[in-house]
Amino acid sequence: MVALKSGHPESSVRRLTDRQFAYLLVIPLVAFEFALVLYPMTQSFLISLSTYDVSGTKPTFVGLQNYVDAFFDPYVQRATVVSMQFACTVVALSVLVGLGVALLLNEELRGRAIVRVLALLPWAIPEFSVGIIFSYIFSNVLGTLNGLLYSLGLIRSYTSFLNPDLAVYIVALAFVWHYSPLASFFFLGAVQTIPADLYKQAKIDGAGMVRRFRVVTLRFLRYPLLIVLVLATVEALRAFDIIFVLTYGGPAGSTSTLSYLIYTETFRTLQMGYGATISWYLALVTFIVTSLYFILIGRWR
């Protein structure tokens, strides 16, 4: 800003065409993208085509062998199933909770401002902290959920909720707690654009509350629903911190999703090439699922 006043840099900028000026502004951004996103991505793909372990040897090119191995690997298959359980729970609950909260926040009542501030809070809390917080709820030694059920006389002794059958859903629930505020603010943004007249009109036409929701509200929610479905799926399939903190992929691998498996392959068994392969496999799965949404929602009227 100070430099601008002296006039020298400004006068040289003045001689540029709009297009040249645009390049000038974009160059730092593009340089960053190249060096820190596109280049590492290419590297990651090349690594996925080689065996690369920590023994100090150079990566050996093996072509698509890792991909073939991954396809038949029972661990990868198991992790795919776990990822799907996790993602489906997260997506379904995020949409339900998100939409419910959005409709609630849309009501013009006193106290709404406070509820809004509260409603956003879980999103601002980092994912790994959410993991820590929920380990205090679901712990079998000191958990507050156990404490609550015990206080209410519903259980006789403390139970372990993070067991192989339930763990993945509990981690998903914690993730929904963290993620659903984003979904509700996306929905809220759309709900607020619905003209109030439409509701009045529907009411005059004799539509009940359920019918009004179906005929008026849902029609405006198609686009935000698509965004929420895509984002929730992408984020759920990427989720790592919360699993790392809450369960370490256990018990008995029951919460070891693909993104957690990538971590263990890379940093525990130190098969970096294979870890990179699974991450591209996960990217492919993500891409297929999100494309499905676009096709399905695109058709739905």
Next chain:
Amino acid sequence: MNSRKILIYACYVLLAIWIIFPIYSIALYSFMPEIETLAAPTHWIPDNPNIDAYILVLGGKGKGGETWLGGRPLAQSEPFKYGLLNSAIVATATTLIAVLVSSCGAYAFARFNFRARNAWLVSLLFSRMLPATAMIIPYYVMFATWRLIGTHIGMIITYLALSIPLATWILIGYFSSLPVDVEKAARIDGCGRLETLFRVVIPMAGSGLASVAVIVWLLSWGEFLFALVLSAGTPAQLMPPTLTAFLAPLVVQYPTYAAAATMISLLPVIVVATVFQRYITRVKIVDPMVITVEKGPLA
């Protein structure tokens, strides 16, 4: 008060419980002495609430003059304090640079047409498609070569890479919603291009920049995986790995200290989210592909 209002207020209460119960759970344990945490059923209000754990975790002395050893060497209680400091430095620097770089870039995307514009827009989205675990290996190799592992600069660069695409994407929507006429008028009045950007456009986009700054700051403060792999065990160790490092055995053994440390790390988050709530929720993601760019020259 009709029945509909009562129903809505009941839902408000449910929502408040859903949000507050988890936070209350951890807050509760942070004010208890060790032994009380094991009480069954849980003491919903601590018998003798105290802040000893907070003092000890931050490296202070307890009532009896003791420092927290936590079953580990004394040095282990120190990194948490430094982790907080490191995270504050890294998150703040990242925020400043990210807002500057992405507002310049976003302005160009929002106002001008140039070669490969759409290709670059798509590439901004790519960065979010791959799981972070996939990027970690190339980052580790790159940073080892450049000697950036365990440095503040390395962590700032990492978080810039994570946040700039998102920040740019949001700001493109913001800039394109501002009226072009003001800029044209400024140009006609003799403002240079850069002057127009910094004196006219950026001040107008103040709330957009604020929301992006808040989002980037929260993202850098709470990022876990890169912080774990690239900073753990170094002098630049950030807050998240310092916290989880003394957590794994702690949830069972030292729940009070882990709870206190987590609460300290959440305090800035809660303050920021409460103060800037309006800016965050006002963000509208606009598809930059469909933004119409002025065909003619800008004045």
